Amino acid sequence: MEQLRRRIGVMGGTFDPIHHGHLVAASEVQSVFGLHEVVFVPTGRPWQKADQEISDPEHRYLMTVVATAANPVFTVSRVDIDRPGATYTIDTLRDLHAEHPDADLFFITGADALQNILTWKDTEEIFELAHFVGVTRPGHELDTSGLPDDGVTLIEVPAMAISSTDCRTRVAAGAPVWYLVPDGVVQYINKYALYPGGDGR
Ligand code: ATP
Ligand code: MG
Structure with a gap:
């Protein structure tokens, strides 16, 4: 049997x-x-966000572990945070392909990130390493012009108008993020006082 x-x-x-x-x-x-599995890969230093303050990779990694712990098919990989320098998707896919040479990889990306794919380096090799799945995201139109037809599938996911930027802004302003992020992530943010506001809270 195959x-x-x-x-x-x-x-x-x-x-x-x-x-x-x-x-x-x-x-x-x-x-x-x-x-069979979805691997969450927190970025090291994302080159698109080079000019922004980003939380320590270990905090972002651990929040991702906390958030996915209960799901038996969700795992978290350190490939990007352990690789020095800026994170490029091509390197992520090369590393995961090396770890799982016999697997088919499906790279999941929101409408906003999909738009940037053509500006990524080594686009051709990227599409050889993974099939791309573009998911809808409220506030972002899915535009696939210029992307290879057979390399990308678009799917609609239940609309969740949530962004990390909004969550950070809410925490800094003292507004709740309960139910926007998993309970354990709310507690993690509080425990380490991430995203402090300007009011000394
Ligand atoms: P930030 O506001 O800091 O940019 P974010 O909410 O966009 O954070 P990212 O970590 O930048 O989160 O996104 C990782 C991936 O998840 C991207 O492909 C992004 O498009 C997708 N994504 C983020 N939020 C949503 C959402 N609400 N619905 C669908 N996809 C999402
Ligand atoms: Mg984003």
């Missing part, structure tokens, strides 16, 4: 913090594509 190739989703992100938009998108793609 062995079914392992199908692995790859969800890259800054995850500063991880929120329910990320988790719903990963869960939906996992179900629609019958993925």
Whole structure:
């Protein structure tokens, strides 16, 4: 009997913090594509955000672990945070391909990030290493002009108008992020006083 190739989703992100938009998108793609596993990959230093303050990679990694711990098919990889220098998706995919040479990789990305794909380096090799799954994201139109037809599938995920930027702004302003991020992530943010506001709170 022929062995079914392992199908692995790859969800890259800054995850500063991880929120329910990320988790719903990963869960939906996992179900629609019958993925055996979804690997969350917190970025090291994302080159797109080089000019922004980003939380310590260990905090972002641990929040991602806390958020995904209960799901048996969600895992977290350190490949990007352990690689020195800026994070490029091509390196993420090369590393994961080396770790799982017999698996098909599905790179999951929101509408905003999909738009940037053509500006990434080594686009051709990227599409050889993974199939891309573009997911809807409120406030961002999915525009696939210029992307290879067979390399990208678009799917609609339940709309979650949540962004990490909004979560950080809310925490800094003293507004709740309960139910926007998993409970353990709310507690993690409080424990380490991440995203402090300007009022000395
Ligand atoms: P920030 O506001 O700091 O940019 P973010 O909310 O965009 O954070 P990222 O870590 O930048 O989160 O996103 C990682 C991936 O998750 C990207 O592909 C992004 O498009 C996708 N994504 C983020 N939020 C959502 C959402 N609410 N629905 C669907 N996809 C999302
Ligand atoms: Mg973003």
